[in-house]
Amino acid sequence: MTGTAEAATSLQELVPQPVQIQPRTDITFTLTASAKIQQAADTAKQPAELLATILRPSTGFALPITTEVAGNGIVLAAGADPKVGPEGYQLDVTPQQVVIRANTTQGHFNGVATLRQLLPAKAEAKTKQTGPWTVPGASILDHPRYQHRGAMLDVSRHFFTPDQVKRYIDQIAAFKINYFHLHLSDDQGWRLEIKSWPELTKIGGSTEVGGRKGNLFYTQDQYKDLVAHAASRGITVIPEFDMPGHTNAAQASYAELNCDGKKRPLYTGTDVGFSSLCISKEITYKFIEDVVKEVSAITPGPYFHIGGDEALSTPDADYVKFMNRVLPIVKKYGKTTVGWHEFIKTTKDTAVIPQFWGTTRTDANVAAAAQRGNKVLMSPANRIYLDMKYNKNTKLGLDWAGLVEVKDAYGWNPGAYLSGVGEASVRGVEAPLWTETLKTSADIEYMAFPRLAVAAELGWAPASVHNWDTFAPRLGAQGPRWKVQGINYYASTQVPWK
Numbered sequence: 001m002t003g004t005a006e007a008a009t010s011l012q013e014l015v016p017q018p019v020q021i022q023p024r025t026d027i028t029f030t031l032t033a034s035a036k037i038q039q040a041a042d043t044a045k046q047p048a049e050l051l052a053t054i055l056r057p058s059t060g061f062a063l064p065i066t067t068e069v070a071g072n073g074i075v076l077a078a079g080a081d082p083k084v085g086p087e088g089y090q091l092d093v094t095p096q097q098v099v100i101r102a103n104t105t106q107g108h109f110n111g112v113a114t115l116r117q118l119l120p121a122k123a124e125a126k127t128k129q130t131g132p133w134t135v136p137g138a139s140i141l142d143h144p145r146y147q148h149r150g151a152m153l154d155v156s157r158h159f160f161t162p163d164q165v166k167r168y169i170d171q172i173a174a175f176k177i178n179y180f181h182l183h184l185s186d187d188q189g190w191r192l193e194i195k196s197w198p199e200l201t202k203i204g205g206s207t208e209v210g211g212r213k214g215n216l217f218y219t220q221d222q223y224k225d226l227v228a229h230a231a232s233r234g235i236t237v238i239p240e241f242d243m244p245g246h247t248n249a250a251q252a253s254y255a256e257l258n259c260d261g262k263k264r265p266l267y268t269g270t271d272v273g274f275s276s277l278c279i280s281k282e283i284t285y286k287f288i289e290d291v292v293k294e295v296s297a298i299t300p301g302p303y304f305h306i307g308g309d310e311a312l313s314t315p316d317a318d319y320v321k322f323m324n325r326v327l328p329i330v331k332k333y334g335k336t337t338v339g340w341h342e343f344i345k346t347t348k349d350t351a352v353i354p355q356f357w358g359t360t361r362t363d364a365n366v367a368a369a370a371q372r373g374n375k376v377l378m379s380p381a382n383r384i385y386l387d388m389k390y391n392k393n394t395k396l397g398l399d400w401a402g403l404v405e406v407k408d409a410y411g412w413n414p415g416a417y418l419s420g421v422g423e424a425s426v427r428g429v430e431a432p433l434w435t436e437t438l439k440t441s442a443d444i445e446y447m448a449f450p451r452l453a454v455a456a457e458l459g460w461a462p463a464s465v466h467n468w469d470t471f472a473p474r475l476g477a478q479g480p481r482w483k484v485q486g487i488n489y490y491a492s493t494q495v496p497w498k
C-alpha cells in the first residue's frame with residue numbers, strides 16, 4: 001500500500017521535468033521476481049546493462065537481460081516517434097511491462113534515467129530492500145531542450161582517485177547529464193600520463209593544493225577505464241588541458257617550457273594568473289602537439305578543451321599568436337575545440353565552442369561569435385559554479401562570484417541570459433566544480449547537490465516549465481534518493497525536502 005502511494009506521486013517528482021506526461025490512473029506496473037530486462041533494440045545494450053546494475057542489488061531479483069519480449073519486465077525497444085530526436089524517448093507503463101522506446105543508445109539511457117526516478121527511492125540502494133517495486137501508470141514523451149548538459153570536475157587542485165571520479169559520474173548520470181569535462185591540468189597538478197613527456201606526471205603530478213605528496217595522476221589505462229565507465233552511463237568525456245596560463249605544473253616538470261629555461265617550483269597554493277607557457281619557443285608547440293596527439297588517441301569523444309582562461313601573464317598579442325598555433329593542432333587530431341570564452345576573440349571558426357564563465361550579462365566577443373554562428377556553452381560563475389558557497393556560513397567553497405543559493409542557481413534562463421546570445425545560439429549548460437577547497441567525495445557531493453540537479457533541469461526541461469514554485473518540490477523529492485545512496489547533499493532550507 002505504501003509502495004503504491006509512493007509510486008502514485010513519483011510522476012510529479014521527476015528531475016529534469018519531461019516534455020509530456022500523460023498519467024494513467026487505471027494502471028500500475030509492479031516489477032516481479034521473475035521480471036526480465038527485454039532488450040529488443042541493438043542500441044539498448046549498455047542502457048539495459050546499466051538498468052540491471054542499478055536494480056539487481058536493491059530488488060534482489062535476477063533480472064536477466066533477454067532479447068525476447070515477453071512477460072513481466074522492462075522493454076527497451078526501437079521505434080520511438082521521430083519527434084523525440086536523437087536523445088529523446090517514450091516511456092509507456094502497461095500492467096505487465098514498462099516499455100521504453102528510443103531510436104538511439106542515448107535515448108535509451110535517458111529513458112532508463114526516468115524509469116529509475118519512477119521507481120521507489122530504495123531502488124537506488126546497494127543492498128537488498130523489500131518491494132513492492134511499483135511504477136505509476138503513464139505515457140511519457142521526452143526530449144532535451146539543449147544537446148549539451150555538462151558537469152566539470154577539477155582533479156588538478158585536489159586529485160580524486162578513479163573510484164571517486166566514477167562515483168561522481170554515476171551521480172550525474174542519474175540526471176541525464178551527457179558530458180563530463182575533466183579539468184586535467186592546472187598550476188597545482190598535471191593529472192594524466194603523457195608517454196612522450198613522462199616528467200609531467202612524475203613531477204607535475206606529485207602534489208596538489210595543501211602539499212600532499214603521492215602519485216596523484218591517472219595512467220592512460222586508468223583514463224581509458226574512466227572514459228569507458230562514463231560511456232557505460234551515456235556520458236562523453238571532454239578532457240581539458242588548460243593553456244597558455246594555469247600551466248605551472250608543466251613548467252615545474254620541464255625547464256624547456258619556460259622562456260628563461262629554468263624549471264618553476266611546484267605550486268600548492270590557490271592563486272591564479274601567474275603562469276604562462278613560453279609563446280615564442282617552438283618546443284611549446286611540439287609539447288602541445290604531443291599532448292593533443294596522445295590524449296586524442298584515447299578519447300573517443302569529439303571534443304578537446306584547451307582552457308584558455310585567466311591568461312593574465314600572457315600579453316594579449318601573444319595569446320592570439322598562441323591560439324593561432326594551437327587551434328589547428330586540435331583540428332589536426334580530429335577534435336573540436338572547446339575553450340573558456342576568452343579564446344573566442346582569437347578565431348572566426350564557427351565550429352569551436354566558447355564556454356562562457358563570466359559574471360556579467362554582456363560579452364562583446366561571445367555575442368559576436370554567436371552572431372557568426374558559434375554555439376555557446378553556458379556556465380555563468382555567479383549562477384552555476386558549483387564551488388561557490390551557498391551562503392556566508394558554508395564552510396567549503398569560494399565566494400569570488402558571489403553566494404549562490406539553490407534558488408539563485410535556478411533563477412536564470414540560459415537562452416535569454418547573455419545579451420546577443422539567444423536560445424538558438426546556446427549549445428547547453430555546464431556546471432563546473434573547482435576543487436581548491438574540496439578534498440573528499442563528501443565535499444564534492446555537498447557542493448554539487450542539489451545544484452547539479454538544478455543545472456540538469458535548466459539544460460533539459462522545456463523553457464515553458466521554468467518556475468521555482470513547481471520545481472522546488474520536485475527537487476525536494478530527490479532527498480530520499482540521495483539519502484539511500486549516501487550522497488552528502490546540502491539540505492537547503494529553500495527546498496521542501498521529502
Ligand code: TNX
Nearest residue numbers: 272309310340357387398434
Ligand atoms: C576561476 S573559471 C577559474 C578557475 C578557478 C575558479 C574558482 C575559470 C575558467 N577559471 O581557475 O578554479 O575560478 O572558482
